[in-house]
Amino acid sequence: MNDSTPFLPVIASRDLDIYNADRRATVPAVAGIAATTPALNPRALDVLDQIENAKRNVPAKVGAFLDHLGSLISEHRDADAVLDFALNALAKAPTECPVHSWCKETGDHHDHSGRTTWAACEDAYGNPVLSAGLIDWGQGVKVGLLDLDLTPGEARGKLAELRTHLDRIEQLISLAEQGATNSATGAEAGR
Ligand SMILES: [Zn+2]
Known part of the structure; x- marks a missing residue:
């Protein structure tokens, strides 16, 4: 305590200088802060x-x-x-994939994937619908569809089933349109 007492006025003077904008550059403490940011x-x-x-x-x-x-x-x-x-x-x-031109992976990699596509519309939660893409986990090129790794033949089979399903959905839409026409003259005409 006794030893430091003579230096106290000097320290106080430097602290005050920190708040003097015109002299900031001359105050070592402030220069140090500036150097770090x-x-x-x-x-x-x-x-x-x-x-x-x-x-x-x-x-x-x-x-x-x-x-x-x-x-x-x-x-x-x-x-x-x-x-x-x-x-x-x-x-x-x-660095492009050296194995498959469709692969979007770069650098050193063993699992290839790319050309991912999905329906233009999203579901109610903003998730992609019916995403599909090409993959190669080391056992030949497969089609990723419905969370499955499908051979081209298997993928064509799934696609045929989906097309049939889309036709059924279209039939539902037609039924709904008929319902809308019928209700237009019925009790729900105002809806
Ligand atoms: Zn690749």
Whole structure:
């Protein structure tokens, strides 16, 4: 206590200087704070922009990874280590599948998948309807449909059943239309 007493006025003076905007750059404590939170530099902004664009065309898992990367860059501002890591990852990402032209997987992989398609309409919960795609888990190219891995022949069989089912749905629609016409002159005319 006795030893530190002579320095107290000096410490108090520096603390007060922190609140003096014109002298902030001359106060070591404030300069230290500024060094840990620099503004996003153009290179960091460019990488964040690339990440936003890349997220639109990649699987959800890759998008989540890119999101994490963006958070790191935003958190560390223009930290070179983070940027180098991001640029290396982006440079490696576009390597195409050497086995199947339809495969959307990139880099070193063994499970191939791609060309996923689904009905234009969604169900009531926003989920895709009747999604289908090509897959190859190492036993030849299969068609992924109804959560099944089907051979082309099996897929054609399912498709025939689905077409029959769609015809039945159309019959239901016709019945409903007849019901609407009948009720137009009945008790439910106002509905
Ligand atoms: Zn592949």
